[in-house]
Amino acid sequence: MLTPALRKPQDGTRKGGHGVIEVNVVDDQVLIRAGLVALLRAAPGVEVVGEAGSGEEAVAVALATRPDVILMDIRMPGLDGIAATRRILAEAGDTPPKVIVLTTYDFDEYVYHALRVGASGFLLKDTPPDRLLSAVNVVAAGDMLFAPSVTRRLIEAYGSTVSEQVPPVELDGLTAREREVLQLVGRGLSNADIAAELVITEATAKTHLNRVMTKLGLINRAQAVVLAYETGLVTPRSR
Structure with a gap:
């Protein structure tokens, strides 16, 4: 076509x-x-x-x-x-x-x-x-x-089935700060919110997120939210 x-x-x-x-x-x-x-x-x-x-x-x-x-x-x-x-x-x-x-x-x-x-x-x-x-x-x-709540509902419904079929993603390559940033993305925070939470500049927050995406081979923020839940960095209870 x-x-x-x-x-x-x-x-x-x-x-x-x-x-x-x-x-x-x-x-x-x-x-x-x-x-x-x-x-x-x-x-x-x-x-x-x-x-x-x-x-x-x-x-x-x-x-x-x-x-x-x-x-x-x-x-x-x-x-x-x-x-x-x-x-x-x-x-x-x-x-x-x-x-x-x-x-x-x-x-x-x-x-x-x-x-x-x-x-x-x-x-x-x-x-x-x-x-x-x-x-x-x-x-x-x-x-x-x-909203991240939509992703959470999907993960609650289907995440356990997927986790049995797909090898878990390793987060060992992330720094402590990068893991914090990924967790906050999973909670639905914007770059500005992440900066305020961690007391860093928004540019620095964006740099950390970009490094996370590169290291984990992520394409977009939605994929990062899914991964944050699947790896246990964020759980429905933690919200």
């Missing part, structure tokens, strides 16, 4: 947050995909640069167009939205897109796994248009789409 005229120059630049937000739409149902595309094309500051009807096609289109945001159907035959998201983020290099997964059910194991592999958030397919457009702008700017 890719049109050559929509290809984005491979110069490493991104527009999200300070210009036109370039979006890919992925859904195996033609009518749903067409409705999302029409909604986005009518919105100011948003440009649809690619469409896909399968997971395999989503990967190819994402690598060709390098969008800022991808709306990704989570359940598709063949390569599903989770596997497609993992491949896209792994192959995107230093400028990965923000992925919002689209689901019929707000709490299910598919959503949890999507957040684990690096999705920035999720939306129900019946989300009102204004909220969907707001979500695109939020993740394009690098912000979290949902």
